[in-house]
Amino acid sequence: GKPVRISQPADAVRSGIGYLSEDRKGVGLLLDQNVWQNTALASLDKFNVGGMMNDAKAKQVAEAYVKDLRTKTPSVNQPVKLLSGGNQQKVVLAKWLVRDTDILIVDEPTRGIDVGAKEEIYRLLERLASEGKSIIVISSELPELLRIADRIVVMASGRITGELTNEDASQNRIMDYATKIAEEGELTL
Structure with a gap:
């Protein structure tokens, strides 16, 4: 509900925005660190006592x-x-929940995880949305979008080409919007 200026990741974090990268191993986690250290990573200020990390609290x-x-x-x-x-x-999700972000951008949230874990991630995202968090899902998996999104914004060539409510969405309609760009570069909606 308020405009923000974001020129670097720290600005987004201060504004209450968290980002779960599709590359959790390369960007989202410190793989050699343990669960509690990764969970505390985005909120080190909450665990800092006199310049020292309060490990027990974390x-x-x-x-x-x-x-x-x-x-x-x-x-x-x-x-x-x-x-x-x-x-x-x-663990990546917990890192941003500890930070108490208002907006979570989740990029390909179920890439590289098994079917059972996918369903658990979907339920967690739905729960967070029901608790008032804004969840922005970036996904190339159409069944995933149809499963969890309330509203779907389709982009092609870096531009928005369509917007659908979940009730109006289908794989065919999404693909139509993803491929409809007129000859002169104008969008067809």
Whole structure:
């Protein structure tokens, strides 16, 4: 509801925006670090006491999110590289929930995770939306969009080519918008 100027990632974080990259291993996580360290990563200021990290508090918060998100890990001391893809994604999600972001941009949220974990991620995103979080999903998987989106904005060649409510959306309609750009570069809606 208010305009913001974002020129670098820190501006987005300060504005309450979190980003779950499609490349969770390369960008979203520190693979050699454990679950609690990754969970605290976007909110180090919350765990800073006199210039030192309050490890006990960070572990306690991470344990609460492991329980809430049903992350399968033997402990919060487990290196995230040893978790399944779906559980790694939950750790990335927990990182932004600790930060208490209002807007979550999730890019290809179920890439590289199994079918059961996909359904769990969908339920988590739906729960967050019902709790008032704004969720922006970027996905190339049409069934995924039709499963979780309330509104679908289709882009082609870097421009918005159509917008559909979930009730009006189908794979065919989405593909029509994704491929309809008139000869002169004008959009057909």
